[in-house]
Amino acid sequence: MHKASWGMLFAACLVFATGAFGQQGEARILAAREAIRTGDRNTLERLAQQPDTHLLDPYVRYWLLLNKLARPDAPPATELADFLMQEAGSVLAERLRADWLRRLAKDSDWAGFLRLYPDLQSPDREMRCHHWTARLMNGDRGVLADVAAQWHDLTDAHSACDTVLRAAISSGDVSADDAWWRFRRQVENRNTGNARSTLAWLDDGDSGALEQAMKSPAQYLDRLPGNFATNRASRELALAALVRLVREDMPAAHVRLIRLQDRLGADDRAYVYSALALRASWAQDRMARDWFGAAGDIPMTAEQRAWRVRSALRDNDWKAVLGAIERLNADEQQESEWIYWRARSLAGLNRRAEAEALYARLAGEPHFYGMLAGDELGRPFVVSPHATALSAEQLRLAEDDPGLRRAIALFQLDMRTEAVREWNWSLRGQDEVFRLAASRLALKYDIFDRAINTAELANPKGAFDLRFLTPYRDLIEPQVRSQGLDMNWVYGLMRQESRFVVPARSSSGAQGLMQVMPATGKWVAGKIGMSGYHQGLLSEPNTNVQLGTSYMRLILEDLDNHPVLASAGYNAGPGRAKRWRDARPLEGAIYVETIPFDETRDYVKKVMANTVIYAAMLDGQPQSLKARLGTIAPRPDAQ
The missing domain is CATH 1.10.530.10 (Lysozyme)
Structure with missing residues (x-):
């Protein structure tokens, strides 16, 4: 039987063995994990009261506190604070702080949230949204300007952001045009739930009409009254139906766009053409080029800009490829794929010297475009045969690291999710040598994915002996x-x-x-x-x-x-x-x-x-x- 199967069988047996008997070591850890999974409060309380020096003992205490946070009683603030102090700097302290913050947000204790939040080291999307809400609820109206500044990155924000997003629209910090921009992007991404929320925040939004437009877009468009375009909301819902129909039946959407085009403005028509062009590009339809042309200079998503390049590339039209790359934004143009294809387009236009200068920027990089650039310069890809050298002392630093030791213990108990969290947390802020030593440590225990990922984090251009393993x-x-x-x-x-x-x-x-x-x-x-x-x-x-x-x-x-x-x-x-x-x-x-x-x-x-x-x-x-x-x-x- 595989060792993971033995671990799961062992854990199952322990559930029946808890009873009134005390448990120590790995048995106690596995029993506590099963207790938190099943919500067994009494077993968690008993196991947490048994003193143990096991490396993973903090997990038992963490699971008990997590269970207490889930109860309707007031959070045990003193116990929580004591754990955060005792386990300061650990991944469990970070997780418990985030769990406590969620409970404070649920209880609308925004003042308490603001006191605890600054010590959270890696806030996720949900926590950042709760923080914005806490600031707003404590009278900080400046948060609305912060939201407005990041508006175009919040199309699929966590639902915890809804309060501040709605407030930013109501206050005028976010314009109606930007609010409708968000609605359009959500429709394009088939995120009807979020689109419904955005529509509800607009005074003239009609969620019932949105449901009809999304469910039966062709019928919705065919039943539009002659004066639909005189109202912004009605016009936007018609555009939403057209975009939805593009996904279902591209020719039918094009026919209806032609039928309605006299009642739509130039920008509205261009917007639908950009949606048609993207869909045609995915279908590798030759109409993509014409429809990108019809879209003109309408603002596009990053995906649409990329596919404008790819549709020209598919046609081997190097002049159009170069033109489309030059219409990417500045950051996109510096991505390796577009540097490479810009070089190819220049070479295709007999501008060889410019092309070679761009190839040289990529050649030798151990990724798809770096290898292709090297080939264009006559430099096939080679790998140094030398193994990554580390001293005994460097290896020992990784072996003695508390977080890595906990991670290995968790891997050995087949607790991969917890193990990966511990491992990744321990690598934060570490230098290349420590990470390479950690990769060696993972390899020692046959934890191949951590060995590979850790070596890539340490040296994405080298350490091939650790990044490209040949186990089994x-x-x-x-x-x-x-x-x-x-x-x-x-x-x-x-x-x-x-x-x-x-x-x-x-x-x-x-x-x-x-x-x-x-x-x-x-x-x-x-x-x-x-x-x-x-x-x-x-x-x-x-x-x-x-x-x-x-x-x-x-x-x-x-x-x-x-x-x-x-x-x-x-x-x-x-x-x-x-x-x-x-x-x-x-x-x-x-x-x-x-x-x-x-x-x-x-x-x-x-x-x-x-x-x-x-x-x-x-x-x-x-x-x-x-x-x-x-x-x-x-x-x-x-x-």
Whole structure:
């Protein structure tokens, strides 16, 4: 049985063993965790009263205080303050302070909130919203100017911000135009709940009409009265219906825009065209270019600006690519992807010297665009063969760190969520050497994801021996050979999927080292004739790797034996990977850049860059990413 399974069985047994008997050590920690999970107040009280010197003893006390905060009684201020003082600087002190602040906000004790808040070291979105509310409720009207200054970053703010957002509109600190801007963005993002809230804060908003526009946009538009555009709210709801219809039926939305365009202003028409252009770009429809042109200079989202570049890129129109990049904002133009594609567009326009200067800014960087830039300069990617050197004293500092020690103890009890919090908290403010030593410590205990992530935090341009690990090789290599796959690609994909965490499970249900979905596992098992397959086998490393590598082979064979297509297919499904091809041969890098799904586009870039790095390490030879990306053949229906 896997060690994680033993840990869960042990924890389950402890629930029955609590009774009237005292518990110590790990047994006490696991019993307390089960008690907080089930809301067992009496067991928590009893376990907290048992003195123990266990490294994780503060967790028992924290869970008891968390339970007390959830009770209807007044918060035990003295006990809470004592814990914060005793555990000062720890992740548990930070968490308890945030828990206490939430309770104060729930109780509308805004004065108490303001007294406690300054010591919170890493406030999240919810806490920042509560802080704004506390300031407003204590008479600080200046907070409304602060909200107005950040308005365009608050489109999807936490609901705790609702009070100050509404007040900023009512006070006039946020204009009606900006309020309607927020409404539009929420409609575009299909965040109907937030759009409904914003509409309610506007005096002439009609939430009933919004529901109709979102539920049946075509019918809503077809029933509009002739004078709908004379009222701002009615006009905005018509635009909302058009944008909603763009997602459901792009041609139908365009037809209705043409029908209504004489009653809409130029900016309103341009706004809808920007929505049509984005949707057409995702669908890789040639109309995207025309519709971006029709949108003109209307303010666009970052996503729309990026896809204006990608739609030109898909057409190999280097002049249009350069023009679209120059219409990005200043910060966006400095992102590595747009530096690279700006260089490519300059090269395509025979401005080679300018292009090479930009390539040189990226070349050698161990990421997708740095590798491509190096290829353009004739500098294939190489990795130093030397291991990261650390002294015994440097390693000892990490081993003796209280937070890292607690994290390892939590990992050993299969308490991953708590362990990762402890680990990450302990790395805050630490220098590169300490983080590299922490990475070595994680590797010592086979905590591969922390080893990789910590080394990346320490040195994102080096430490390849820690960032690109090759664990489980004894079970991976035979499967790779039997499937006829590239070991570098398999490791590159597995690293991206799970960071080599055996019990990894995604929100969608994918499991194990290769994050195999249950339905996929069943299908592959049938294809390869695996007898006795059941879903529980996905958590077993050997079976998971066998199914994952078999699936890689099956989709590779179905997708022109092209690793770019197969990587996209592994993440988003082979059918989508096929549909994303063009009617003509397409450069591999352009195919990747124009994948419509953000997650899949980022995934393929990372898998292919990982593959190059693993190849440089395992083969010991310079590697070309551009050669691996190659050319994507046209769709069969276009040939």
